[in-house]
Amino acid sequence: MVHFSERPCAAQGLTSYRCKGRYGWIMIGAKDHDDAMREALRSSDAASRDTLEVWDGERYVPAA
Secondary structure (H helix, E strand, O other), rough: OHHHOOOOOOOOOEEEEEEEEEEEEEEEEEHHHHHHHHHHHHOOOOHHHOOOEEEOOEEEEEOO
């Protein structure tokens, strides 16, 4: 079984992102990288753009 943090979780019309927070991955649906970072920071002040990843259709890859 594949862990949910290894699959895209965004609602239709949004892109799936994930960002490392203090306690694990923060799963995000966002319009772009900046929107994803704003959402990540709402969940954890430990979120960092260095750990932001985007779903490329097959796997999560660095958003930088």
